[in-house]
Amino acid sequence: MIFADAFAWLVDPVNWSGGRSIPVRVGVHLLYCLGAVLGAAAIAVPLGLFIGHTGRGGVLLVGGSNALRALPTLGLVTFLYLLMGGGPAGVLIALVVLAVPPILAGAYAGVQGVDRGVVDAARGMGMTGAQRLWQVEVPNALPLLVGGLRNATLQVVATASVAAYVGVETLGRPLLDGLRVLDYGQFVGGAVLIALLAVLLDALLAGVGRLVVPRGLRLSAGSRRRGVELAAAAAQPDAGGSTA
Amino acid sequence: MGEVVDYLSDAGTRAALLDMLLEHVYLSLLPLVVSVVLAVLLGLLAHRLPWAKAALAGTANVLYTIPSLALFAIIPAVIGTQVLDSANVVIALTLYTTALLVRPVADALDAVPAHVTAAATAMGFRPVRRFLAVELPLAVPVLAAGVRVGSVSNISLVSVGALIGTGGLGVLFTDGFRQRYLAPIVIGIVLTLLLALVVDLLLVWLRDRLAPWTLVGKP
Numbered sequence: 427m428i429f430a431d432a433f434a435w436l437v438d439p440v441n442w443s444g445g446r447s448i449p450v451r452v453g454v455h456l457l458y459c460l461g462a463v464l465g466a467a468a469i470a471v472p473l474g475l476f477i478g479h480t481g482r483g484g485v486l487l488v489g490g491s492n493a494l495r496a497l498p499t500l501g502l503v504t505f506l507y508l509l510m511g512g513g514p515a516g517v518l519i520a521l522v523v524l525a526v527p528p529i530l531a532g533a534y535a536g537v538q539g540v541d542r543g544v545v546d547a548a549r550g551m552g553m554t555g556a557q558r559l560w561q562v563e564v565p566n567a568l569p570l571l572v573g574g575l576r577n578a579t580l581q582v583v584a585t586a587s588v589a590a591y592v593g594v595e596t597l598g599r600p601l602l603d604g605l606r607v608l609d610y611g612q613f614v615g616g617a618v619l620i621a622l623l624a625v626l627l628d629a630l631l632a633g634v635g636r637l638v639v640p641r642g643l644r645l646s647a648g649s650r651r652r653g654v655e656l657a658a659a660a661a662q663p664d665a666g667g668s669t670a
Numbered sequence: 671m672g673e674v675v676d677y678l679s680d681a682g683t684r685a686a687l688l689d690m691l692l693e694h695v696y697l698s699l700l701p702l703v704v705s706v707v708l709a710v711l712l713g714l715l716a717h718r719l720p721w722a723k724a725a726l727a728g729t730a731n732v733l734y735t736i737p738s739l740a741l742f743a744i745i746p747a748v749i750g751t752q753v754l755d756s757a758n759v760v761i762a763l764t765l766y767t768t769a770l771l772v773r774p775v776a777d778a779l780d781a782v783p784a785h786v787t788a789a790a791t792a793m794g795f796r797p798v799r800r801f802l803a804v805e806l807p808l809a810v811p812v813l814a815a816g817v818r819v820g821s822v823s824n825i826s827l828v829s830v831g832a833l834i835g836t837g838g839l840g841v842l843f844t845d846g847f848r849q850r851y852l853a854p855i856v857i858g859i860v861l862t863l864l865l866a867l868v869v870d871l872l873l874v875w876l877r878d879r880l881a882p883w884t885l886v887g888k889p
Contacts, residue, residue: 496825497862497863498839499826500832501839501843501855501858505852505859507847583737587737588833591847617743617744625735
């Protein structure tokens, strides 16, 4: 029974101490994810807000970010790792590249989707462009923006596991090592840990989202994720438009 | 660039690339087809039974959260397939795509106006035919939007399967990494992007054939 072996691996004290223990790998995994999401947010949030606010370059942005969505994660990680001559920099850049499109889509769709009547009312009240952006558009965009951050986190957590293939000590390591030495308990145990980490992080961000999103703007749980993706898909022109 | 040309100059390599491409198409599009059927059936269930809708939405959200590499490894442990079987990848991608599609399909069915179904009933349509001829076609635009997202994501995710022994273009990445050779990796990335583009154009074409009324008023 594979799950019994996986459980035995998960509770074996040997795996909970030392430099290659589960806690160390969880820590490394989280550090990569945190760095990548923060880096990507620093690029994508201002860009998405700017494009959503001015309405300039939206078509280009949606097309470009959908093209990035089709990038194979393993290909990008191996490519950048070799290109940068090894080390963590290549992996980190790959994670940032993959985290940018969902955040960008969330920020752009959030600002762009604000009811025009609301924005016009703000303009009619004499608000300047900056006031409209910060006091009207950004608060209204928060549900989709947070949704975008959640999607980016999921993408990064998944890719950081894949990146163990090039040698970084993330949670993908025990899974891939288990497969190599045919230790299926470790293989499945590692997979369970990755899944748990992803589900917990997502729940955590959902909680944060509830705290920061103004009351009255809360979307139902299911419409969030699809909202971002389908909004991005729908905002696309059909003539020659494509997600790749 | 020169490296890529060198790599492609060998006829044996080109034949191997074609095989990988075809396997990639099979591994990414089979789940897409299966999950459209599953999502329509489950969406219908969710449309009829509110409690099923909540349960399906919850399951779908959790499933969608699990990283692909982890799901590829957990599936054989749950259903007893071989660890290196490519069926694991097909099943995992089917689960993801179905999770993506169920809710929009259910919402689209919910959105069919009552007078439309009433008119169909009055014209003598029995429930099954009414579903296939009236309600389902009206859900096509929504379904198509979801399928486009799913196809891009499947085409990109299949490569991760190379880490657990599945074929497809992902093999180019593992081979390239082992030999410290960028050419196959670059070709793998470019072919993946091109494949996603071509499939997306086909899906748009198919949607316009299946739901021609959405074209009315467009230039």
